[in-house]
Amino acid sequence: MIVAVDGPAASGKGTLGKRLAAELGLRFLDTGVLYRAVGLKVVRDGGDLDDGEAAAAVARSLDPDSLDDPDLRGDEAAEAASRVSSVPAVRAALLDYQRRFAATPPGAVLDGRDIGTVVCPEADHKLFVTADVEVRAERRYKELQGRGTDVIYAQILRDLRTRDERDSRRAVAPLVPADDAFILDTSTLTADEAFERAYAHIVGGGPRRRTRTETF
Numbered sequence: 001m002i003v004a005v006d007g008p009a010a011s012g013k014g015t016l017g018k019r020l021a022a023e024l025g026l027r028f029l030d031t032g033v034l035y036r037a038v039g040l041k042v043v044r045d046g047g048d049l050d051d052g053e054a055a056a057a058v059a060r061s062l063d064p065d066s067l068d069d070p071d072l073r074g075d076e077a078a079e080a081a082s083r084v085s086s087v088p089a090v091r092a093a094l095l096d097y098q099r100r101f102a103a104t105p106p107g108a109v110l111d112g113r114d115i116g117t118v119v120c121p122e123a124d125h126k127l128f129v130t131a132d133v134e135v136r137a138e139r140r141y142k143e144l145q146g147r148g149t150d151v152i153y154a155q156i157l158r159d160l161r162t163r164d165e166r167d168s169r170r171a172v173a174p175l176v177p178a179d180d181a182f183i184l185d186t187s188t189l190t191a192d193e194a195f196e197r198a199y200a201h202i203v204g205g206g207p208r209r210r211t212r213t214e215t216f
Contacts, residue, residue, distance in 0.1 A: 001024065001026060001106070001107040001124045001125075002102050002103075002107050002108060002109075002110070002120050002122075002123040002124050002125075003017075003020060003021075003024070003026065003107075003108070003109040003110070003123060003124065003125045003126075003127070003202065004110055004112075004115035004116035004119070004120050004123040004125070004126045004127065004178070004181075005017040005020070005109060005110065005111045005112075005115065005127045005129060006111075006112055006113055006114065006115050006116050006117070006126070006127070006128050006129070006175070006177065006178070006181070007113070007127075007128055007129035007130050007175075008113075008130060008131075008133075008136065008160075008163075008164055008167065008175060009078070009136065009140070009160060009163055009164075010131070010136035010137070010139045010140045010143075010160065011129045011130050011131045011136055011186060012129055012131065012139075012186040012189075012191065012194055013111050013127075013129040014030055014032075014111050015191050015194075016127075016129060016184075016186075016191070016194050016195060016198055017030070017109045017110070017111035018109075018111075019191075019195050020109050020195070020198060020199065020202070021108070021109040023195075023199060024109070024202070025106060026106060026107050026108050026109050027101070027104070027106075027107070027108040027109070028108065028109050028110075028111070029098065029101050029102075029108055029109075029110045029111070030111045030112075031094075031098055031110055031111060031112035031113075031115065031119070032081060032111070032112060032113070033067050033072055034059075034062065034067070034094050034097065034098070035081035035082075035084060035085045035090070035094070036072040036077040036078065036080065036081040037062060037066050037067055037069070037072060037077075038055060038058050038059045038062060038080075038081070038084050038090060038094070039055070039077060039079075039080025039081045039082075039083060039084045039085075040069070040071060040072060040076065040077040040080055040081075041058045041062075041066070042054060042055050042058055042080065042084065043076065043080050045058075049080055049083045049084060050083070052087040052088075052089055052090070053089070055084040055087050055089075055090050056087060056089035056090050056092075056093055059084075059089070059090045059093035059094055060093045062093075062094070062097075075144075075159070078163075079159070079163075082163045082166055082167065083166075085113075085167075085170075086166065086170040086171075086172065087172075088171075088172045091118075091172055091173055095118075095119060098110065098112075098115075098119045098120075099119060099120065102119070102120050102123075107124075110123075113167055113173070113175045114173035114174075114175070116128070116177070116178035116180075116181050117173065117176065117177075117178045118173045121178070125182070125201070125202045126178045126180060126181040126182065127181060127182050127184055127198055127201070128177035128178070128181040128182070128183050128184065129184050129186060129194070129198075130183065130184070130185050130186070131185060131186045131187040132187045133157065133160055133161055133164065134157065135186075135187045136160055137153060137156045137157040137160050138153070140156050140160070141153045141156050144156075182198075182201050184197060184198055
């Protein structure tokens, strides 16, 4: 079984994806970490994030061991990932890795932005997890505060809006729901509520056409 979980930053898709994978006995891949690793490596090497060739070269030689770097969860890596992910050659270099991961038995839950539309368009189940940008900014603010990071809510909100704009408008694999994705708005949901809704959808009969947004 392959489950695609797409959506913007801080929508709750990562938390949901991990829990679904554990419950369904599948492997989990946060595909955003791949792009974060590429972007962070470019920055650390003193490269230019707008240099597509340099970013693609890093993507082609990406070391899987680098995916465990705790710095990949930081804002610097997130911003770098959003920029290099718009480079077609970077996406092409990482596409095969993601598809091989998904196809390896017993299957996988993949969390990203183009899993249901590009990486695994034939996924058994497709979820698009979203939330109001203000809610997502508040979640990220609390998350970073919990880590002891000195952050400003207004800056986080601006950064998320910038990333949303960049991700949704990029020419290659923009952030959009698949036509047959189950839309789950987590703006007013707890993590438990989001999981119960997604799990019920998956075990209750397969994909359905997107006719309305689920809000709770």
